[in-house]
Amino acid sequence: MEIDSVRVESSVWIGNKRYKALLSGWYFSWTEIDKRNRERKTISVPVSEVIGVKEGRVEIQTQKKVEDTDLDFTLFYVKRNGHGLSWSLGRTQFCCPSRGVRDQWTTQLRTALKTHSPSRPHRLLVFINPFGGKKRGKQIFHSLVAPLFELAGISSHVVVTERANQARDYILKKDLTGFNGVICVGGDGMFSELLHGVIGRTQQEAGVSEHDPTVMLQPCDLHIGVIPAGSTDCVCFATMGINDPVTSTLHIIIGDSQPLDVCSVHYQNTLVRYSVSMVGYGFYGDVLAESERHRWMGPLRYDYSGFMVYLCNRSYPGLVQYLPADSHISSPRDKTRCLSGCRVCSESKERLFPHFDSSSSLYSTNVSQCNSELEGEWVTIEGRFKCVSLTCMSSSCPRSPEGLSPSAHLADGTADLIMVRETNPLGFLTFLHRHTTKQDQFDLPFVEVHRVKAVRFSLPPGEAEEEEVEYEKEADREIQTSAERELEDPEKLFCGNIAGQSQQHLAGWKERGSETSRLKRQGFACGPCCTKPRSVSVWNCDGEILPHTEISCRVHGQLVRLFARGIENSTMQ
């Protein structure tokens, strides 16, 4: 074996073929050597994508040793499948000429791993929502995720949630010393809990008031990982290009880091929620409100509710004001894609954090800096809308592979505001249908889209206040009875499978049931609602109904970090 400061090289065998193994710089490679000593095919793996190195011949999942000889070691690494966005665990067993060479290889590879991959997590806090999506969260974690964490030497503390907001409260209140990241196994709602926990905790520790709509929030260090097991899985899909638990796990293990813009939603001087994917009024709000009544259908509830709400053919009056982003940098119709290593996003960092001190990794919460992000001419648009949506990223998901705004950026400090004016049912269907194809959904006369830094929404003067009050009284009566129905009929909530569920689980759903019912006060009214015209919709904020109509939204560039790397350009694979 030859070792110098930059290269390690030796002969090895894979099966009965001889190879030259080489560790050089950032790569480990092995090249087949034929009987005439000529070099053949080379396989090369970046050290940063090595998952683990084990002595002996080792199985992939169980780590059970098949045959433990002194000469063998097994390398586990990221393997790209098909178009390259789906990752699986690659495994190759190497046989060395002597035990000494084998030990040298395992030592050298482990050292290289530490040097070239310093930001890998060692300890993770994992929250599993056992009821998200198709209710496979626990199974997904234990069968697909945990064995990979174990292989990579990552220890995890697992909390199976028993109620809504448990994960958020845990992150806000408990001691998180030693954890390098928080992971959710669930959908966008579960991700949102972690998002609120991580942002809230970071602001508490930095002494920043989240309620002040003009404040510059402190960016969060604790990374968030998403193992998709939900209904929409938009956050996962839009940051990885796929919703696959194994791919997500491998991104977490290798410590990938993707900054993400976050939109804060305020009502007057109170923080209502944060959003990363969609803050949507009109159609998307109505779909969510309707879908909450059919949660027992699982992910299909959105398709069913989408159809029902479409038939209602509603539109709503509104006054939209927005602060445009710099159109010289990018635009929602420039036909570009935010891909891994995106130039627009990386160049945004300096603009977003002009006072970043790289020596201390501290961000200044300088007020004038924050105000400069809010400077500019506000634009006002009044009208009747089928929907008004704001999205910080493309919001692509399996239902809409290109997303709500295909050219939006994950981390440029802007969001795209999409306004769909009142139109005929066929026109709106065309708009919706284009979300499922590659056709441009903005190329329609009743649709406008703007890249923005902030948005305010209000009801036109005199339009709705009275009706809203009347409507709320009606809503209260409906909610009271529907909440009672739900709680009396928990079987419906559990999709007809309550056998073996603990009282605690039931209590968890009761809390969610009542919370949802409370929030449904403005939004319950689809389905039977169609008999009553109404002029106010609800806001869907990453799958939660907001309790206010008149809101203001502001984008906080690169506020959180995910264990992801953005969507890799599949043509380059």
Ligand SMILES: CCCCCCCCCCCCC/C=C/[C@@H](O)[C@H](COP(=O)(O)O)NC(=O)CCCCC
């Ligand atoms: C004729 C075909 C119509 C298809 C329309 C497709 C449009 C899809 C746009 C999807 C945007 C998704 C934005 C993300 C929203 C999620 O945060 C939210 C909660 O997800 P989860 O916690 O996993 O339940 N999901 C939704 O609000 C569902 C919207 C579905 C609208 C049809």
Ligand SMILES: Nc1ncnc2c1ncn2[C@@H]1O[C@H](COP(=O)(O)OP(=O)(O)O)[C@@H](O)[C@H]1O
């Ligand atoms: N044990 C639990 N019981 C009830 N609700 C829960 C529980 N754990 C999490 N939740 C809530 O369930 C909501 C939906 O979860 P999510 O994982 O996003 O699934 P889905 O994608 O199917 O909506 C989240 O908003 C979360 O707050």
Ligand SMILES: [Ca+2]
């Ligand atoms: Ca953005």
